[in-house]
Amino acid sequence: MTELLTAAQMRAIETAAIESGEVTGLELMERAGAGVVEAIFEEWPELAGADAAGGEGGIARPAEKGGVALHPALPDSPQDICEQKKFRAVVLCGPGNNGGDGFVVARLLRQRGWEVEVFLYGDAVKMPPDAKANYERWLENAGVHRWDDNFIEDTLDECDHDLVVDAVFGTGLTRLMPDDTERTWHGFVPRVFSWHQKDRPKYVAVDIPSGICSDSGRNLEGAFPTDLTVSFHRAKIGHYLLAKGPPDGGTLWCGKVVVKDIGLKDACIADAVRLFDPTISTLTKFSDTHKYSHGHALILAGGPGRTGAARMAARGALRVGAGLVTLAVPPAAQKEVAAQVTAIMLRQVGDATALAKVLEDARFNAIGLGPALGLDEDAAALVATALEAGRATVLDADALTLLAKDAALFAKLHDKCVLTPHAGEFKRLFPDIAAKLEAVPTKGPAYSKVDATREAAKRAGCLVLFKGPDTVIAAPDGRCSINSAQYERAAPWLATAGSGDVLTGFIAGLLARGIAPQQAAETAAWLHVECALDFGPGLIAEDLPEQLPNVLRRLLSRP
Numbered sequence: 215m216t217e218l219l220t221a222a223q224m225r226a227i228e229t230a231a232i233e234s235g236e237v238t239g240l241e242l243m244e245r246a247g248a249g250v251v252e253a254i255f256e257e258w259p260e261l262a263g264a265d266a267a268g269g270e271g272g273i274a275r276p277a278e279k280g281g282v283a284l285h286p287a288l289p290d291s292p293q294d295i296c297e298q299k300k301f302r303a304v305v306l307c308g309p310g311n312n313g314g315d316g317f318v319v320a321r322l323l324r325q326r327g328w329e330v331e332v333f334l335y336g337d338a339v340k341m342p343p344d345a346k347a348n349y350e351r352w353l354e355n356a357g358v359h360r361w362d363d364n365f366i367e368d369t370l371d372e373c374d375h376d377l378v379v380d381a382v383f384g385t386g387l388t389r390l391m392p393d394d395t396e397r398t399w400h401g402f403v404p405r406v407f408s409w410h411q412k413d414r415p416k417y418v419a420v421d422i423p424s425g426i427c428s429d430s431g432r433n434l435e436g437a438f439p440t441d442l443t444v445s446f447h448r449a450k451i452g453h454y455l456l457a458k459g460p461p462d463g464g465t466l467w468c469g470k471v472v473v474k475d476i477g478l479k480d481a482c483i484a485d486a487v488r489l490f491d492p493t494i495s496t497l498t499k500f501s502d503t504h505k506y507s508h509g510h511a512l513i514l515a516g517g518p519g520r521t522g523a524a525r526m527a528a529r530g531a532l533r534v535g536a537g538l539v540t541l542a543v544p545p546a547a548q549k550e551v552a553a554q555v556t557a558i559m560l561r562q563v564g565d566a567t568a569l570a571k572v573l574e575d576a577r578f579n580a581i582g583l584g585p586a587l588g589l590d591e592d593a594a595a596l597v598a599t600a601l602e603a604g605r606a607t608v609l610d611a612d613a614l615t616l617l618a619k620d621a622a623l624f625a626k627l628h629d630k631c632v633l634t635p636h637a638g639e640f641k642r643l644f645p646d647i648a649a650k651l652e653a654v655p656t657k658g659p660a661y662s663k664v665d666a667t668r669e670a671a672k673r674a675g676c677l678v679l680f681k682g683p684d685t686v687i688a689a690p691d692g693r694c695s696i697n698s699a700q701y702e703r704a705a706p707w708l709a710t711a712g713s714g715d716v717l718t719g720f721i722a723g724l725l726a727r728g729i730a731p732q733q734a735a736e737t738a739a740w741l742h743v744e745c746a747l748d749f750g751p752g753l754i755a756e757d758l759p760e761q762l763p764n765v766l767r768r769l770l771s772r773p
């Protein structure tokens with residue numbers, strides 16, 4: 215699993231490396247700038263000109279981790295570059311080390327024969343030492359324009375630039391975006407993006423699009439959307455959390471995220487958020503005895519005309535590998551359900567007393583409830599009885615609304631529970647936490663979906679899976695991961711009626727198989743997106759369980 219870092223964690227890793235003497239800040243900055251240039255040419259080989267095929271002067275893969283030469287030296291002057299089209303870039307540099315990286319990028323492009331114009335935001339005198347060193351190195355051969363929105367707009371309006379590099383703010387953005395960058399941010403850049411023309415300049419962000427908080431993905435009033443974001447050492451949490459506000463979403467802000475090695479060592483960060491990727495061992499936990507060793511999930515169905523959600527959840531639980539799945543159905547709905555299921559068993563459960571009786575059978579080791587369960591007192595009594603049974607239990611939809619309405623019910627949650635709210639349900643369950651998340655941020659690092667989910671899990675005393683394209687899964691002890699359906703895993707068609715019900719079933723099925731709540735929720739959410747990706751657009755919720763065999767086959771054949 216990939217660790218996603220906060221700005222403070224990244225800074226700590228960098229400081230430790232510098233203090234140990236293994237690298238200097240200037241060397242890291244050089245590698246960062248070279249990494250950005252390398253990523254640009256990898257993304258758009260046509261911009262590498264004659265060197266695209268990796269000829270002399272091309273930027274090769276990192277060769278050496280010890281010294282500055284992680285990325286090999288480039289020709290020193292434009293004359294050294296063989297005849298090629300002159301490419302043009304605008305590099306926007308800020309007052310900190312992000313700007314320092316920008317000056318390295320500007321120099322390396324210039325060394326390749328590019329025509330590069332640099333705009334500096336802020337006061338060069340106050341720059342941190344490494345950034346200032348690169349600023350001064352740039353001044354040896356070229357000039358810097360002072361920041362002027364009109365001038366930048368006029369320059370970009372010429373429209374014959376190949377590349378715009380955003381190196382204004384990175385992980386050090388601590389306040390709202392400054393007013394005097396307004397025209398560039400709010401006016402010109404989004405306009406360029408709306409053109410969608412083939413020959414518009416490519417926009418590249420150094421580390422993170424300026425204006426996006428790297429810890430939260432929140433937009434601190436006006437961000438600079440990009441085609442490509444090049445980060446260093448590890449991706450930041452903010453790359454994977456959706457920023458609010460138009461254009462809506464981190465995916466749009468970052469374009470595509472590439473992470474470049476700058477020679478920093480792995481550090482053990484206890485509370486790091488992880489980007490989830492399943493281990494095969496979770497899913498190969500099939501024993502060779504009999505079906506009961508794969509568990510027995512009980513899924514509670516709603517009344518007549520409302521049983522579809524539970525049927526889909528039950529099918530998901532069975533497909534994900536629960537040994538047996540039983541639908542607990544109110545008597546009035548029994549006929550309706552019986553006509554539509556085969557491998558799934560039925561039990562008549564008219565009320566909470568009947569449920570308690572069923573749960574006397576210890577072989578029911580996991581419960582899934584909530585989808586279309588209803589919101590009346592009888593439904594609340596079913597939730598209470600299910601919780602009192604102390605089994606691994608996933609609660610979704612109506613069960614979450616009932617928990618939100620009744621503090622005594624909420625107090626029955628235990629550490630084998632999994633809550634799966636979408637944003638609306640989250641707000642009902644944790645209104646004060648949701649309010650913090652919705653408040654317009656005024657400083658960085660801003661409160662994030664990760665912070666909110668961790669806080670909710672701690673309060674509930676159980677696992678919380680906060681849905682969305684950036685699903686966050688947190689345990690009460692703070693362990694946390696993001697299941698991303700963004701970038702190369704984007705599957706917006708997963709937002710279809712009933713897909714959450716299937717997720718409930720996937721989680722219940724994995725819980726039945728004896729997998730711990732966190733691993734079950736993470737694996738289920740990952741499989742859910744994989745099924746959607748496999749199927750593609752046109753997906754309806756019923757398709758998700760049917761897609762599982764393909765996904766599992768592929769996963770289990772991984773080397």
Ligand SMILES: NC(=O)C1=CN([C@@H]2O[C@H](COP(=O)(O)OP(=O)(O)OC[C@H]3O[C@@H](n4cnc5c(N)ncnc54)[C@H](O)[C@@H]3O)[C@@H](O)[C@H]2O)[C@@H](O)CC1
Nearest residue numbers: 228243246309310311312383384385386387388389390421
């Ligand atoms: N930490 C690391 O390990 C490395 C960091 N590098 C670069 O350094 C960046 C972080 O550098 P810094 O910590 O200097 O931070 P930044 O360069 O992101 O920004 C900090 C500067 O911007 C100012 N600032 C922040 N918010 C502002 C606002 N709203 N309006 C006006 N000014 C504002 C601050 O006062 C400070 O001068 C990274 O994003 C990355 O690009 C790389 O050079 C490689 C290694």
Ligand SMILES: Nc1ncnc2c1ncn2[C@@H]1O[C@H](COP(=O)(O)OP(=O)(O)O)[C@@H](O)[C@H]1O
Nearest residue numbers: 636681682683699706708709711712713714715
């Ligand atoms: N844009 C999106 N991209 C990918 N997945 C999404 C997106 N929006 C929502 N989802 C996922 O779709 C599912 C919807 O669940 P839910 O809101 O409970 O719907 P329902 O109640 O109709 O089942 C969740 O797993 C959620 O994470």
Ligand SMILES: [K+]
Nearest residue numbers: 380383422424
């Ligand atoms: K930036």
